[in-house]
Amino acid sequence: MTTDMTPARTEALTWVPSPLTRRLATLAFSALALAAAAANPSLVALAAPLLVGVAVLLRQPRAGAVDVHSAAGVGRSFEHEDVALTATATTDCPAGSVRLMLRPEQEVATVADTVGTALGSAAQTTWTVRPRRWGHWLAGSITVAVCSQGRGWSAEVTVPGPGLTVFPPLASFGPVPRPPWLRARLGPHVSRAAGSGIEFAGTRDHLPGEPVRRVNWRVSSRRGRLMVNEYAQERAADVVVLIDSSSDTGPPGRTTVDLSVRGATAVAHGYLQQADRVGLVAFGSTLRWLTPGSGTRHLYLVLEALLQARQARTYVDPSLDRIPMAVLPHGALVVCFSPLVDDTILEAIRDLRQRGHPVVTVDVLPAATPDLHAVDDDLALRIWRLERDAVRSSLRRLGVSVVDNDDLLPGSLHWLAGTPTLSARHS
């Protein structure tokens, strides 16, 4: 568990009369005004203790500054996962009370009460927040309200809260489909070819020079000649996830970039869990890439790179020619998430097919969005749908499997297994 610590901030306090002072003054001056109007000395007698009380309260010492420190329990979290935030405020001289209030950002929901009060010069509060969307967010702003020692004065300062790094959710997975082309490298996939794996493949005659350790004595005694065990070759797959964030449409939390990032996370997590190598190419904003790698550390590198998808817009034309060869190993399965509205990504998909990569494209633009239903011109809508069908057909003719966004099942990769690209066995 890591802790995202923010440095302590020292904020100068600007004092104003506290609610207690204002309340007492209101009562006292009301009584005095009525006393003057009605020529009633009893009201002066009632107001006198209140006025003197206010004067004494205002004479109490006040702090000059307050130190505010806030920290998130974990620096990295996932969507809809509870995160503890701790805030501490300390004044530089004795105070009456210190109150800490959290005003969460729109993308962050609070789980419990957001106010913490302590009598004295220091207060510490822990809040539980739940991020709603992946990305880099501020937890909110923290307001510190300080009362002077006699509670006659009050001051308020607001500081930004700690930052949160929120990853898309990692769902649990069933079987992960095997890519059509496998690399001749030690991995989790058992090949039909004989090799140096641990999976038993059969027996054959012993050849001179082969180690005796491999001799299958039971079969040898039955056959009357030396027989050795044969093992299947173990291979690994290379998968490259390509996401297109050139356009971002849809309701908050369900935009095309949101769907792309969640889908890409599912694919990367699924293949990395079974020790395959996963790379990343982020298209659309600045062109980013990540060389295929394996392991938990690499998973977090992929997630960090995916978080950049919504940031850093650029007008530089992205092109696959700029990507190093190592990022797109020969025969690597490419899973592309795109709304298919930009010609650049269509060109990139054609380029990938021409290089010989098996490509699966997920169309993340929903076919039946509320915005489309609102379009009055039916003819325009029909033409738009025909154009999209034409784009999909042209991709299918190139041998690209196109998957609808509606077919994506959260928590599994069955949708990937059902595509023609992965159904056909090549090795």
Place this chain on the structure above:
Amino acid sequence: MTAATRLQTVAAIAAWLALGLGAAASALAPWVAVAAALLTALLWTPWSRVARCVPLLVGLTCIGQALSGVSVVYASAMGVLVLLHVVLADLAADATGASASAVGRALRALAPAVAAGAAAAVVLLLGLTATTALPDVWNAALRLAAPLVLLTAALLALGLASRRAAWSYLPQRGALSAVTRRYLSRAREER
């Protein structure tokens, strides 16, 4: 019973005593005091925003009672009780979950204000008692001078409270600011 609940109870008792004194001595209908006393039950609720309005309500009711005719002695006692009630209710609203020692420290900081209020009530009572014994001529003069004295005292108190030295004493002769002194010395040299 937590420290905050104890504070709320003492604040409510102070309010009831103040309202009771007013109901006993004023011409206002007693049900007004009873209604205000019933509303002090809001002090124990978790709705702090509503609870913070209770002291104002109690204070205004007491002012209404004093306006309808209460002796100065009763009004002074009501003033001290209202002061105690307002201060304790404000502290109780912030004392939820606080330890008894923290509440004790906060009360020690508030004690001078309440004590000064009580002392002011006693001094005012003694002053009023003394002035009633004065001849009519003196009383007439006092009636004219009293507003001026009170105004000056209020200004002095405000000046002391806001730590603005200029309010608490009149500028002495020749006490010029640094800017004015520099300007005058330059003008003298040029001349």
